[in-house]
Amino acid sequence: xxxxxQEILLQRAEKEFLEGKFESALRAYGLILKDYPALDEAKVxxxxxxxxMESEEEAQALFDYYQMIKGExxxxxxxxxxxxxxxxxxxxxIYELLSAxxxxxxxxxxxxxYNDFLALVKSRGSFKKTFEDIMFSTKVVITDKDEFIDFxxxxxxxxxxxxxxxxxxxxxxLFGNDQDVLALYNVVxxxxx
Numbered sequence: 001x002x003x004x005x006q007e008i009l010l011q012r013a014e015k016e017f018l019e020g021k022f023e024s025a026l027r028a029y030g031l032i033l034k035d036y037p038a039l040d041e042a043k044v045x046x047x048x049x050x051x052x053m054e055s056e057e058e059a060q061a062l063f064d065y066y067q068m069i070k071g072e073x074x075x076x077x078x079x080x081x082x083x084x085x086x087x088x089x090x091x092x093x094i095y096e097l098l099s100a101x102x103x104x105x106x107x108x109x110x111x112x113x114y115n116d117f118l119a120l121v122k123s124r125g126s127f128k129k130t131f132e133d134i135m136f137s138t139k140v141v142i143t144d145k146d147e148f149i150d151f152x153x154x155x156x157x158x159x160x161x162x163x164x165x166x167x168x169x170x171x172x173x174l175f176g177n178d179q180d181v182l183a184l185y186n187v188v189x190x191x192x193x
Contacts, residue, residue: 006036013045017063022052040077041070047081061136083132111139114147128158149180156188164188 013028026049032042044066052059062080070076112120117140121130134140142148148171155164165188168181175181 006032006039010041010045013042013049017045017049017052017059020052020056022049022056022059025049025052044077044080055137058137065136083136111141114140114142114151127154128160131155131158131160145175145178145181148175149184152184153187156184161188 009028009032013025013032016022016025016028026046029042029046029049032039033046036042048059048063048066051062062083065083066076066080069079073079112134117130117134120134121127124130131140140151142151148167152164152167155161155167164184168184168188171181
């Protein structure tokens, strides 16, 4: 196979993936890997196609993230592989939380209560790592102003400035002219400098 046909095969596999035909995409990426076993783009495509059969939303989010970083970072495939491994570990941790006694269970569908998220952060030792692991798969459910302020402050502290501002902008109307919440804009802007 020539370089052109490799690119054409990658485009076809990507098209299958983007159309949500994850089984076909997995086969297409597998055929590419047969001839090019070290091709990172095909490896990532195969990982994400496999993930897509289980969770389309997670696979699409990671695919978009990969497309964004692959030109900037030489280790983009390793980052995606690490995120997939982390997703698996996080799902196990969340399952353990859900298996807790009834009074401790998370009651919020696809989300995790902020207190449970903080317990996960404590057990893993890093807010940033824990948040990165769940941000594509699980919602953090915040139930009051104090949790919101803590969450946004921690996002800004860990370098998620744009995301913190996004949360502030999206929820500003909920809190009206609450001075504690409005002060968060200064906190986040201060972290950006």
